[in-house]
Amino acid sequence: MGRPKIHDDALRGRLIGQAAALVFEGGVDALNLRRLAADAGTSTSAVYSLFGNKAGLLESLYLEAARRFGARLSEVAATDDPVDDVVRLGIAYRDYALREPHLYAIMFDRRGPEFDDRARAEATATIAPLVDAVRRGQDEGVLRKVGPELVALSCWGVAHGLVSLELAGSMPPGLDVASGYEVALRAMVDGWRQSIVHSPH
Numbered sequence: 002m003g004r005p006k007i008h009d010d011a012l013r014g015r016l017i018g019q020a021a022a023l024v025f026e027g028g029v030d031a032l033n034l035r036r037l038a039a040d041a042g043t044s045t046s047a048v049y050s051l052f053g054n055k056a057g058l059l060e061s062l063y064l065e066a067a068r069r070f071g072a073r074l075s076e077v078a079a080t081d082d083p084v085d086d087v088v089r090l091g092i093a094y095r096d097y098a099l100r101e102p103h104l105y106a107i108m109f110d111r112r113g114p115e116f117d118d119r120a121r122a123e124a125t126a127t128i129a130p131l132v133d134a135v136r137r138g139q140d141e142g143v144l145r146k147v148g149p150e151l152v153a154l155s156c157w158g159v160a161h162g163l164v165s166l167e168l169a170g171s172m173p174p175g176l177d178v179a180s181g182y183e184v185a186l187r188a189m190v191d192g193w194r195q196s197i198v199h200s201p202h
Contacts, residue, residue, distance in 0.1 A: 013051050015041050017065050020058055021103035029059065060120055066104035067124040073097040074130050083138035084190055090131050091160040091186040095178075098164045106168070109161075128153055135193075144193050152193045159189045 019040050023031050034055060038045045052058040073096065077089050098105040108124060131153040138144035144152060163185060167178040 012041070012043060012047065016043070016048060016051065016058075017062055018103070021062055021066070021107055024059075024062065025103040025106050032059070034058070062104070062107050063120050064123060066101070066107045067120070067127060069101060069104060070097050070108065071123075071127040074127060077130065079134065079137070083134045083141065084143055084194075086134040087131065087138070087156055087190045088183060088186045090134060091156060092183065094157075094160045095164050095167075095182060098168060102168055105164075109165075128157060131157060142195055144190075145195055147193075152190075155193070156186065156189050159185055 016037060020032055020037055023033075023037065032055060034045050034048050038048050048058065052061055074090055074093050077086065077093050080086055128150075132149050135144060135149040135152045135156075139146055139149060163178050163182055166172055172178060
């Protein structure tokens with residue numbers, strides 16, 4: 002019989018959620034392990050047992066954010082319409098950000114520490130479904146034959162920009178992301194259709 006877990010996955014998940022909220026509100030400096038443990042109803046020894054130290058906790062936050070983000074995008078099943086798949090991936094991007102704003106912010110917060118190559122690779126891999134959809138569109142002759150990563154990055158940029166404005170509450174009066182988000186995504190991907198003949202510089 003294996004040894005029972007002293008600190009279970011539920012506690013780990015609770016600590017990650019509360020730590021993400023602290024970092025979201027006040028940056029990395031706001032993440033105090035003693036306060037985090039007290040808020041979670043546990044001990045600092047539990048935090049150290051699960052994560053090692055503050056740096057380990059921050060890296061776990063980053064990895065968990067990337068894992069959940071990637072899982073949400075992987076829920077978007079490929080269809081016989083790769084252009085629509087690109088749009089649906091963009092919609093899933095926004096859905097994740099609105100459901101998990103604290104963890105979403107962790108992925109793009111440049112105030113935090115630099116993480117190791119493994120963590121960065123896991124985060125970078127989240128764009129793979131989008132690149133795959135673009136590549137399928139190119140193989141079918143629907144999208145222009147340029148680097149699929151370039152097309153994916155442009156679509157990703159539209160999604161990220163609009164979502165960031167929405168989460169920050171920075172939209173001008175009378176405008177909202179919800180009503181125009183899908184339209185903007187479709188406009189971007191339509192700009193990469195094969196019928197467009199000019200080349201990027």
